Amino acid sequence: MNSFANTPHSKPLETDRRMVKVSARDVCVRYGDKLALKHVDLDMECNQVTALIGPSGCGKSTFLRCINRMNDLIEGASVSGSLMLDGQDIYDRELDPVLLRARVGMVFQKPNPFPKSIYENVAYGPRIHGMANTRDELDEIVMTSLEKAGLLAEVKDRLEESGTGLSGGQQQRLCIARAIAVSPEVILMDEPCSALDPIATAKVEELIDELRQNFTIVIVTHSMQQAARVSQKTAFFHLGELIEVGETEEMFTTPRHSLTQGYITGRFG
Amino acid sequence: MTEMSQTVTAPTDAAARKARQDARLRKRHAAERRFRALGIASIIIALTFLGLLFTTIIGKGYTAFMQSHLTLEVYFDPAEIDPAGTRDPQALATANYIALARQSLQDLFPEATSRNDRRQMNALLSVGADLELRRMVEANPEIIGTTQRVVLPASADVDMVVKGHIGRDAVEGGRVSQQQLDWIAHLEAQDMLALQFNTRFFTAGDSREPELAGIKGAVMGSFYAMLVTVALSFPLGVATAIYLEEFAPKNRWTDLIEVNINNLAAVPSIVFGLLGLAVFLQFFNLPRSAPLVGGLVLTLMSLPTIIIASRAALKAVPPSIRQAATGLGASKLQVVLHHVLPLAMPGILTGTIIALAQALGETAPLLMIGMVAFVVDIPGGPFDPATALPVQIFLWADAPERAFVERTSAAIIVLLGFLAVMNIVAIILRKKFERRW
Ligand SMILES: Nc1ncnc2c1ncn2[C@@H]1O[C@H](COP(=O)(O)OP(=O)(O)OP(=O)(O)O)[C@@H](O)[C@H]1O
Ligand SMILES: [Mg+2]
Numbered sequence: 240m241n242s243f244a245n246t247p248h249s250k251p252l253e254t255d256r257r258m259v260k261v262s263a264r265d266v267c268v269r270y271g272d273k274l275a276l277k278h279v280d281l282d283m284e285c286n287q288v289t290a291l292i293g294p295s296g297c298g299k300s301t302f303l304r305c306i307n308r309m310n311d312l313i314e315g316a317s318v319s320g321s322l323m324l325d326g327q328d329i330y331d332r333e334l335d336p337v338l339l340r341a342r343v344g345m346v347f348q349k350p351n352p353f354p355k356s357i358y359e360n361v362a363y364g365p366r367i368h369g370m371a372n373t374r375d376e377l378d379e380i381v382m383t384s385l386e387k388a389g390l391l392a393e394v395k396d397r398l399e400e401s402g403t404g405l406s407g408g409q410q411q412r413l414c415i416a417r418a419i420a421v422s423p424e425v426i427l428m429d430e431p432c433s434a435l436d437p438i439a440t441a442k443v444e445e446l447i448d449e450l451r452q453n454f455t456i457v458i459v460t461h462s463m464q465q466a467a468r469v470s471q472k473t474a475f476f477h478l479g480e481l482i483e484v485g486e487t488e489e490m491f492t493t494p495r496h497s498l499t500q501g502y503i504t505g506r507f508g
Numbered sequence: 509m510t511e512m513s514q515t516v517t518a519p520t521d522a523a524a525r526k527a528r529q530d531a532r533l534r535k536r537h538a539a540e541r542r543f544r545a546l547g548i549a550s551i552i553i554a555l556t557f558l559g560l561l562f563t564t565i566i567g568k569g570y571t572a573f574m575q576s577h578l579t580l581e582v583y584f585d586p587a588e589i590d591p592a593g594t595r596d597p598q599a600l601a602t603a604n605y606i607a608l609a610r611q612s613l614q615d616l617f618p619e620a621t622s623r624n625d626r627r628q629m630n631a632l633l634s635v636g637a638d639l640e641l642r643r644m645v646e647a648n649p650e651i652i653g654t655t656q657r658v659v660l661p662a663s664a665d666v667d668m669v670v671k672g673h674i675g676r677d678a679v680e681g682g683r684v685s686q687q688q689l690d691w692i693a694h695l696e697a698q699d700m701l702a703l704q705f706n707t708r709f710f711t712a713g714d715s716r717e718p719e720l721a722g723i724k725g726a727v728m729g730s731f732y733a734m735l736v737t738v739a740l741s742f743p744l745g746v747a748t749a750i751y752l753e754e755f756a757p758k759n760r761w762t763d764l765i766e767v768n769i770n771n772l773a774a775v776p777s778i779v780f781g782l783l784g785l786a787v788f789l790q791f792f793n794l795p796r797s798a799p800l801v802g803g804l805v806l807t808l809m810s811l812p813t814i815i816i817a818s819r820a821a822l823k824a825v826p827p828s829i830r831q832a833a834t835g836l837g838a839s840k841l842q843v844v845l846h847h848v849l850p851l852a853m854p855g856i857l858t859g860t861i862i863a864l865a866q867a868l869g870e871t872a873p874l875l876m877i878g879m880v881a882f883v884v885d886i887p888g889g890p891f892d893p894a895t896a897l898p899v900q901i902f903l904w905a906d907a908p909e910r911a912f913v914e915r916t917s918a919a920i921i922v923l924l925g926f927l928a929v930m931n932i933v934a935i936i937l938r939k940k941f942e943r944r945w
Pocket of ligand 2: 301
C-alpha cells in the first residue's frame with residue numbers, strides 16, 4: 240500500500256467529486272450536563288477541504304473529535320445523533336475505534352511527535368497496523384510519507400535523530416507524515432498552523448492542497464485567510480451550533496447569516 | 509504622565525511614588541536575603557549532622573577492617589593429631605588442633621608454668637585457631653610431622669589492646685592482666701603480633717567470638733530477601749500502577765483503593781511484620797527465620813511506595829503523546845506499552861530503587877518473623893534460616909563485648925555503602941532513560 244491514490248478507499252477524483260465521505264446528522268455532544276454541540280448536520284465530501292471556523296469555545300474541536308471517536312477518551316463526554324463514514328455508522332457498537340482511527344487520521348494543534356527517531360515516528364502507524372511485511376516495504380512507506388509531507392529533503396540525512404529535535408514547523412509536518420503513513424481516508428486537522436510562523440504555515444497550506452488529491456480533509460482554523468486559501472467548503476460554528484455552511488468563496492463574499500458576517504468581517508477588521 | 513495638565517503636580521507626585529517604590533523594593537530584597545540566609549543555614553545544619561554521623565561511624569568502625577593476628581611456628585605433632593598414624597579423616601577431624609598452637613606459645617614463653625599462667629597465655633589465641641589449623645591439615649595431610657609458619661587470629665582482648673581500646677597498663681579487675689600485657693608487648697616487638705586485613709569479617713557468618721564474627725551470613729540473608737522483594741514488588745507494583753492509572757474506571761471503588769494504598773504507605777513497618785507472622789508463618793506455615801518470608805514482608809512494605817511513585821511517573825507523561833498514539837489507531841495497551849511506560853520508566857525505576865533501599869535498611873518487621881536468631885551458617889538459599897544486615901547490626905549493638913562496638917560500626921559502613929550504591933544506580937538509570945519531549 241505504497242501508492243495512496245490506488246488504495247481501495249480513495250476513488251478516482253473526477254467521478255465522485257461530490258461524493259459525501261463523512262456525514263453528520265443531528266449530532267449533539269455533552270460534557271457531563273453541559274451541551275457543547277447542538278444538533279449539527281454537516282456533510283464532508285471526498286477530495287475536498289472542509290474548514291470549520293468560529294469563535295473560541297464554539298465546539299469546533301469537539302465536532303472534529305467526534306469523527307474519529309477521540310471523545311471516547313474524555314471522561315464524561317457523550318455523543319448522540321448519527322455520524323456516517325462511507326455510509327457506515329462511526330458509533331456502531333460493532334466498529335472497533337482502533338480500526339476507525341486507522342481510517343480517520345488526526346493532526347493536532349500542538350506538534351506532538353513521539354520522543355523517538357524521525358523514522359520511528361513515521362513507521363509506528365504502519366507497524367502496528369501490519370502494513371509492511373519487510374523492512375524495505377516499511378522504508379518505502381516512510382519515505383513516501385515524508386515526501387508527501389514535504390519533509391524528506393530536510394530530514395533524509397538525519398532519519399535516526401529524535402523527532403523532538405526538529406523545529407516547530409518541521410515537527411508539524413512530521414506529524415502530518417505520521418498521519419498519512421497509515422493511508423487514512425480522512426485527515427482531521429485541529430488548528431495545525433497555530434504554532435507555526437508564516438513560512439511554515441505556507442508550506443503546510445501548500446501541503447494540504449496537495450493532500451486533497453488523495454484524502455478528505457477537515458481542518459479547524461482561526462485564520463479567515465487560511466480558511467479562504469485552503470478550503471472548498473466552510474462551516475461556521477457559534478456557541479455549539481452550526482450557523483452556516485457553504486462553498487468557501489460564497490461564504491466569504493456573501494455570507495447569509497449576520498453572525499457569520501460579523502465574525503468574518505470582524506476578523507478582517 | 510502623558511497629559512500636559514498634570515505637569516505641574518507631576519514632580520512631587522513622582523518623587524513620592526519613587527520613594528514608596530524604593531521602600532517596597534528594599535523590603536523585597538531584604539526578604540529575599542533573609543530567605544536565602546535561612547536556606548543556607550538549614551543546609552549547613554543538615555550537612556553538619558551528616559558529617560557528624562559519618563565521622564563517628566567511620567571513626568569507630570574502620571578499625572574492624574583490620575584484625576590482630578599471631579604469626580607462630582607450629583609443629584604439627586603426629587602424636588597429637590593422628591596417634592594411630594592411619595590418616596583416618598574421622599580422626600583428623602576430631603583432633604585437638606588448638607593444643608598445637610598452644611604448644612608453640614608455650615615454647616615462646618617457657619616461664620608460664622602454673623595452671624593460671626597457662627590459662628592466661630592460652631587466652632591470647634582465638635578459639636578460631638583450632639578451625640584454622642584443622643583446615644590446613646585436611647587440605648594437605650602431608651604437613652603432619654613438619655613445622656609450619658602459621659598466621660592465626662588473636663583473641664578479641666589482644667586485638668583491643670593492639671588497637672588501643674584497652675590501656676597498656678593493667679587495671680584491677682580488668683579483662684587483661686599485666687602478665688598478658690607483657691607478653692603482648694614481647695610478641696609485638698618480635699613482629700609476631702600485627703594487624704592484618706580482616707578478610708574473615710567479609711567471609712564468615714556470625715559468631716559469639718567477636719574476632720571470628722563476620723557479616724557474610726547477614727549480607728547473604730539480606731541478598732536473598734531483596735531478591736524475593738524485587739522479583740515480586742516491581743512487576744506487581746508497576747502492573748497495579750498501570751491498571752489504576754490507565755485502565756481502571758474512575759469510580760468510588762477505585763477511589764477507595766487509592767486511599768487505602770496511600771494509607772498503607774504510612775503504616776509502621778512493624779505492623780507488616782505482625783501481618784507476615786500471622787499470614788506467612790502461622791497460616792501458610794512457611795519456614796521461620798527464612799529470607800523468603802522476610803522478602804515477602806518487605807514486598808508488602810515496598811509495594812505502596814512503588815505503586816505511588818509509578819502512578820506519579822505515569823501521570824507525568826504528557827497527554828499529547830497518548831493522543832498522538834491513539835489518533836494513529838494504537839489500542840490502549842499499545843499506547844501504554846509502546847509510549848507511556850517507556851517515558852515513565854525513569855520515574856518508576858527511581859521510585860522502585862528508593863523503596864528497595866528503604867526495605868534493605870528495614871529491621872522491625874524482620875524481628876517479628878524470626879530473622880533475629882543467632883545464625884552461624886551462611887544461608888545457601890531463601891529457605892535457610894538467616895538474619896539480615898540491619899538485624900545483624902541490631903544484634904551486635906546489643907552485645908556487651910568492646911570488640912563488637914567496632915564491628916557494629918563497620919557493618920553500618922557496609923550497609924551505608926550498599927545504600928549509596930543503590931542510590932547512585934537510581935541516578936544513573938534516571939539520567940540514562942531521561943528523554944526530552
Ligand atoms: N474535556 C472537556 N470537558 C468539559 N468540557 C469541555 C471539554 N472540552 C471542551 N469542553 C467545552 O466544550 C465547548 C467546546 O469546546 P471546544 O474545545 O470544542 O471549542 P473550540 O471551538 O475548539 O475552541 P478553540 O477554538 O478555543 O479551540 C467549550 O465550552 C468547552 O468548555
Ligand atoms: Mg479547539
